[in-house]
Amino acid sequence: MASTPTRPAAGKTQKGFVYLPLIAGWLVPGAGHFLLGKWARGALLAASILAMFILGLAMHGKLYTSASDILSLLSMLGDLGSGLLYFVGRAMGLGAQPTQTTVADYGKVFIVVAGLLNVIAAVDAHNLRTGRKNS
């Protein structure tokens, strides 16, 4: 008697470089899900993460560029989670102004959290790729 596979998505996606969705998802928000054919999820993730990052910059949030103390180091690691968005933002000189208003402080948090959410999304793409998450 034929048995039904418990992880159809996993069986379908076991070819190629296993870390590609993870790396692509980190570099470009939602790209990991796009690679796996999860278009709607990828679009929603990309929209959410991009919106948070852009709103953060629009509030004059800071992009951390140095790790002078432990809090700056942790914030920079969070910012780096945004992948290419962080590097493009830095290359364009965005988020370079010092935090002087309450709204700019919100913006700083938006940018850090956008990076952290992007890491979660990239790991989710990796889990879908490896079959750890079913669908």
Added chain:
Amino acid sequence: MIHPSHFAAVLLFALCASTVFGITMRDTPPKMVRYGAYCFALFVGSAIVLSWVMFLIAR
């Protein structure tokens, strides 16, 4: 530069974070929607409750 109020910033933050949490923490679309809505309600609800607590402490 945009100047959202604190509550508007909470709503924007909760919306984006809940969307990502819903998609990444659950397997099926109905469960994703439910979990996303649950996270959104918790974000906004806890912000309102904590705001009132701080308001009452400050008096």
